[in-house]
Amino acid sequence: MASSRVTIIGSGNWGCVAAKLIMSNTIKLGFISRMWVYEECSSKWRETHGCQQRNQRKKPNILLGIKLGENVVADPDLDNAVKDATMLVFVTPHQFMEGICKRLVGKIKPDVEAISLIKGMEVKTEGPCMISSLISDQLGINCCVLMGANIANEIAVEKFSEATVGFRENKEVAERWVQLFSTPYFQVTAVQDIEGVELCGTLKNIVAIAAGLIDGLEMGNNTKAAIMRIGLAEMRAFSKLLFSSVKDSTFFESCGVADLITTCMGGRNRKVAEAFARDGGKRSFDELESQLLQGQKLQGVLTAKEVHTVLNNRGWLEMFPLFTTVYEISVGCLPPTAIVEYREHKSKSCLEHFTPQTLEAEPKPSDDKEVERNSNSRSELLE
Ligand SMILES: NC(=O)c1ccc[n+]([C@@H]2O[C@H](COP(=O)([O-])OP(=O)(O)OC[C@H]3O[C@@H](n4cnc5c(N)ncnc54)[C@H](O)[C@@H]3O)[C@@H](O)[C@H]2O)c1
Ligand SMILES: O=P(O)(O)OC[C@H](O)CO
Numbered sequence: 001m002a003s004s005r006v007t008i009i010g011s012g013n014w015g016c017v018a019a020k021l022i023m024s025n026t027i028k029l030g031f032i033s034r035m036w037v038y039e040e041c042s043s044k045w046r047e048t049h050g051c052q053q054r055n056q057r058k059k060p061n062i063l064l065g066i067k068l069g070e071n072v073v074a075d076p077d078l079d080n081a082v083k084d085a086t087m088l089v090f091v092t093p094h095q096f097m098e099g100i101c102k103r104l105v106g107k108i109k110p111d112v113e114a115i116s117l118i119k120g121m122e123v124k125t126e127g128p129c130m131i132s133s134l135i136s137d138q139l140g141i142n143c144c145v146l147m148g149a150n151i152a153n154e155i156a157v158e159k160f161s162e163a164t165v166g167f168r169e170n171k172e173v174a175e176r177w178v179q180l181f182s183t184p185y186f187q188v189t190a191v192q193d194i195e196g197v198e199l200c201g202t203l204k205n206i207v208a209i210a211a212g213l214i215d216g217l218e219m220g221n222n223t224k225a226a227i228m229r230i231g232l233a234e235m236r237a238f239s240k241l242l243f244s245s246v247k248d249s250t251f252f253e254s255c256g257v258a259d260l261i262t263t264c265m266g267g268r269n270r271k272v273a274e275a276f277a278r279d280g281g282k283r284s285f286d287e288l289e290s291q292l293l294q295g296q297k298l299q300g301v302l303t304a305k306e307v308h309t310v311l312n313n314r315g316w317l318e319m320f321p322l323f324t325t326v327y328e329i330s331v332g333c334l335p336p337t338a339i340v341e342y343r344e345h346k347s348k349s350c351l352e353h354f355t356p357q358t359l360e361a362e363p364k365p366s367d368d369k370e371v372e373r374n375s376n377s378r379s380e381l382l383e
Helices: 013-029 043-049 078-082 094-104 131-139 152-156 171-181 194-216 221-242 248-252 254-266 268-278 285-292 300-314 321-330 338-345 356-360 368-376
Strands: 006-009 033-036 072-075 087-090 113-116 121-124 127-130 143-147 161-166 186-191
Touching (some): 006 013, 013 033, 013 152, 113 171, 121 131, 131 194, 143 171, 194 300, 194 321, 221 321, 248 254, 268 285, 268 300, 321 338
Parallel strands (some): 006 033, 033 072
């Protein structure tokens, strides 16, 4: 790691906190790290936050109110930010990644190692594509993931939390990422289940929308806990249908149940969904996002749409009533109250499907033929 050069691609809420974690380790090694900033170094941003730009070292180095460390260089030029990097950290809202990958083709070192901190997925005509696969496929590089119960603002002030690195084969590379991110207040564990880790981080954002609706409807803690349990069951079922390799143990890591809990208690998806339910869905999620999040981006509504496309294409809609209902509410087809009424609307509800016994069942999938068979005989997964 001593000769590594790290570039962070993204400078939003989590990107800045990730930079702080990384810098506290790289500063000991004495090397400078770069951070690609999309807009935070515009003159407007510099006025309010004070930001060190390329070849222009300036202290204190603060973005979004977070002290990044003295050896980070914020760079608005993507090509320049990545050209010498040996380690790339991707941390933008997921909807921008396809465009960013296109811009990076031919601009990075061929043997660079990457990690994605991005919670989300893309749906292409050939099927769903996790963001780490998008990065690997488009850039021809290895990409791990880091997910977990990680509300950025809490980590920014050094409150203790845990995270999970997911890797495919190379444990040594995963341990290098663990080393780069770990601090006394940020404990990281590596697990060999990249799809499981990434799907946990991605799907919990849909459940967080459901939890926020419950808060907005003032339904109380028991109902919210029920929604979280059902959500976890749908997360597990969906993950295993897509990738038979996904491990049950992953759901007990920070990226699984812990992230689900924190995001349903204190995340941005929860917050915006609560406001949506409180005024009966009169203001759209887009409107509320810009009113409540000051430029930060919501991932749950887009993810509900992407997952809905997969469910629809594969004939799985009835198996995932919670995911489906969140989607229908978010696009205005159902009122917010449908989140607790859907049992009466659906022929077979999630609460009936996902009993503790179904949580123990082992669904098979996941090549296309297998998936087809599964969608014809849902009982394998749900009973
Ligand atoms: N914030 C958290 O607490 C947190 C924690 C863990 C994981 N995550 C995940 O990390 C990822 C990034 O989240 P975040 O909170 O850092 O971002 P954010 O919500 O703060 O996003 C805003 C960022 O998007 C940038 N942006 C806007 N338009 C863009 C464009 N066209 N191209 C590129 N960038 C553009 C903005 O400049 C800004 O940096 C998401 O997938 C999120 O789910 C966030
Ligand atoms: O604020 P949210 O809802 O995007 O969630 C933030 C993190 O993903 C929590 O781990």
